[in-house]
Amino acid sequence: MEDFTAFVSWPSAPLTDRLVLSALETLAPQPTVVTALSPDLVASPGRLLQWATYDALHHDLTFSHNPDSKVLSSSYVIRKALIRKHYLSRCIHNYLTKHPNSVLTWGAPRSWELDISFADELDELWGDDLYDMSDEIEKKDPSKWWILKPGMADRGQGLRLFHTKEELQRIFEEFEQEDSDEEGEEEGDSGQGDTAVMTSQLRHFVIQVFDHSSQGLLVACLCLLQEYLGNPLLLDPAEVPLDDSQAPPLQELHGHKFHLRVYCVASGAIKVYVYDRILALFSAVPYIPPSKQQRGGEAGALDLAPHLTNTSLQTERGEAGVRLLEELVGCHVLSSPSHPQPRKQPLPRRAMGQAMDPESISAARKERAAQALESQYSTFTADDISEIKAQISAVLAETFKAAVEMSVHFQPVPNAFELYGIDFVVTHDSSPNAPRKFQANLLEVNSEPAIELTGPRLTWILEDLFKGIAKTCVSPFFTPDSSQAREEAENWKVGETRENLRKCLDLQLRGGQGW
Template sequence: MEEFTALVTWPGAPLTDSLVRKSLASLHPSPKVVTSLSEELRKSPGNLLQWANYDSMEHELTLAPPPSSKVLSSSYTIRKALIRKHYLSRCIHNYLTKHPDSPLSDAAPKTWELELSFADELDEMWSDDLWDLGQELDSGSDKWWLLKPGMTDRGMGIRLFRTKDQLASIFESFEQDDSEEDEEGDDQGNDTSIATSQIRHFVIQEYLSKSLLLDPAEVPLDEQPKPPLQDLRGHKFHLRVYCVASGALTIYMYTRMLALFSGTPYVAPTAGEEGTENVDVNADLAGYLTNTSQQKEHGEASVRLFDELIGCHILPPHQPGRPDEASASKSPQPRPSRAMGVALDAEAVRASRKHETEKRSQAQEESILTAADVEDIKNQIAEVLGETFKAALEMSVHFQPLPNAFEFYGIDLIVSHSEAPSPRKFQVHLLEVNSEPAIELTGPRLTWILEDVFRAMGKVCVEPFFSKSNSTDTETAVDAWEVGQTRHELRKCLDVQVRGSRGW
């Protein structure tokens, strides 16, 4: 590998900075690391790696490196089609119009876009952009819906609603929060309010009410005892999948996924007794949202490796005041039915016992998350990632991959029970794509997987780029890596060439 200089700077992200430096130190030869580009390096960078946050790197060097220079950067310059919720929604909608049989048709929640600054603008939208949604709400359906700002993260501004009046009230509360912020200054605590004067783009998505529920306590930490079955409670969770996009364009999925749990047992949202609206579900969203940023008080207790959950019980929503299914399952098993006074021969007794045993075994297996379930979910995710980036490629104004760039994304997905007649037990749903994901929320226990994926990026993205021109070993190995194969815990999901060797 040729010698090169590496710009490494991550203001406000010391963990990322440390991971990048460790990854570079594992390369041979390791590069000279700088924290800023001198004027000389800008004019004549030579072999330069910019592994820095988006705002710290020189994008002009990425787009048009000087002659006789090789510049590799850790971010695509244009990628709004992926990382902005309203752009991603539009991108997937356009793609499904052309490719209705894509797996995204099941993986992308039903979504509407809206752009507004004041609550009273909703009145016109019900007869235009939101007409279909209005029909759903007016039908009296028991579905719930999520409002999400298009350009926020960490759960900011997310709200639940099920009626037009509730949605209007949410926007009115945003306007009130905006005026109160002007008067009182900074917000306090874990407030998720936003200012509509600063954010105009929103998406509305169908709330996935049949999510897979598990209890992270079944994978105890710090040598804590595993709770008995009757004490387990179903918690909602989402999967954080780390994804690497390289060049123009190859997509890799890191196979060690995180399950990020809500710290509160899941209870289905309710409008209140007898259809009244006297319960404000948005007063405490802890049980409904799984954003790690909103679960700080629970720390690492809410984070597990997805593979650690194999063997955990699949649980129902918690219903306060009702007996748990686990307790109910302790009731005596019914005996085989037979007519009073009619004796069964030995063969019939053995057949009956075998049938009952098989039924109990099947019920137990269906209530456990198996290794086959996890593998199927991973296969779905790999397929969804490939399709998502293919969709982004068709929105070329807002996603332009380059051969001399790569990028690390955190993909959030949720798993639900499949609807009939799907042959699958579970269905994966894409929530959002995050650039520069908040990896520090993973916690110290699982920092090793971050070290692993950053080291893999060095091997797969950086090393081949700076390989000596007369050395083809690394390039040949990468070229021979087929879609579906896994190396360095990275599974290749997509490998396409975008408009020649220079990409966009």
């Protein structure tokens, strides 16, 4: 590998800064690290790596075609088709119009865009842009809910759930009221907790269908659901204690919703890799379907705590709700018992003539009750995880294909790479005729993911991830072209894993140059 200079700057993300520097130390030779781009370096960058926050990157250098320079940047300049909710919704919709058999048909939520300034504009929209949603609402299906997400808000801010047109009307009226309040005034006790949102972020909304019998509301921290999805996969993180304590017995477990944080790396124009160590982020309290929460009160009174899985809204819990997906193997699947629980447990059997004292009878009854309860629930297996990972890879491959077709808002170039934090939710369909037991569903794509919320216990996976990025994206770029390097790159097939990165897409765009 040739010598090069590395510009590293993450002023508001010290953990990312440390991980980048640590990853660069694994390269040979190690680059010369600078924390600012001097005018001389900009004028004559030579071999330069920009591994920095988006706002610190010199994007003109990324697009430069100076024959005396070789610049690699840690972000694509144009990628709104992926990282903005309403653009991603539109991107997937357009792609499915052309490719109706894509896995995105069942691996991404049905969505509506809503551009609105005042609540009274809703009446007209029900007969226009939202006419098909209006038809769904008029069916009055108690299991159908929708989630409203401001297009420019993040980290779970501004999320609202609604079931009727009237509830959506009240939500917008609530936003209008907040807009008229003094700027910066703290939100009152409206039941929304930390999901308040700046009114400047409210204009562009994405409304997504939510079926509470499916994974629906689960990730209100970015919860996207589709009509046809089954029950949410519910597990209890307490079955994987973070200390030396014993896991609680089955009868004390409670099903929690969770979403999966998947780290994905896009490189050049374009290869896409999925990091195979996936995080599961759990809600703080057990899941309750919204139809059982709401008792005819105001929409704003709906408690979102059972549905919020975003770690940025649960900072007081620390690492309590974070697990590696593989750690959940053996946990009981609490979303759908295999058999109905008997109303009355049978008396314990005993041999003829054998005397049993009351304590023995009670102990035997408890044992049989525990065995009967155990038989109702299946466990989460390694095979289940393998299937979910395969689905995630397929959905992400199609998502990036969709973004590529929206070229105005996604323009991959050969001298850039980018790390994304992508959120999925897993639904559970226990019906015997279900095409699949578990289904991974895309929620959203985040640039510059908040990796510091992973917590110190699992920081090692981030260290491994960044080292993998350095070896997969950085090292080859600054390595002189050779037949050996080309052969190694060509032999990395889609579906193969190296450096714990599973390749899920390999496209050659725009005449092989990506420009």
